[in-house]
Amino acid sequence: MQEPDEKRAVLKVCQDHGSRPENLLEVLHAVQAHDGYLSDDSLREIATCLNLTRAExxxxxxxxxxxxxxxxxxxxxxxxxxxxxxAVGCDALKEHAAQALSTDMGTTSSDGEVSLEPVYCLGNCALGPAVMINGVLHGRVTPEKLDSLVSRASS
Ligand code: FES
Structure with missing residues (x-):
């Protein structure tokens, strides 16, 4: 069940976007930026605020x-x-990451420490393989560099 503060935060995001259904994507991004994810309760609240169906x-x-x-x-x-x-080795990097972080692409490790997610272009194509860690973009990432970056981000 959604806490009153969370409900108010979702309501405020919707109002900041004019409570207009055409702003659904922006609202979803803003709520995810605030909460870290989109809960069922948040989606229900967004549907009500934007006058959309839950299915939409x-x-x-x-x-x-x-x-x-x-x-x-x-x-x-x-x-x-x-x-x-x-073209510059992201598949090998992906395999290395899954093994090193003990989690599959698109999942979170069982200890809740690391989420490994696929993305389809970070706008850093000239410096691939490209990786984003906690919102920070990195280029020319080798398996060794990935280990080091994750270790720094986790400490
Ligand atoms: S294709 Fe990977 S950053 Fe664009």
């Missing part, structure tokens, strides 16, 4: 990879799997 809001939230439906790990590692990064 759920449909959009589940369509885009970027929306998280469960709380993320303390460290969020996003690895770009788009074409330019594929």
């Amino acid at each position: 809001v759920h449909g959009v939230a589940s369509f885009y990879h970027d929306f998280r439906r469960v709380p993320p790990g303390k460290t969020v590692v996003k690895i770009c799997l788009a074409e330019a990064c594929q």
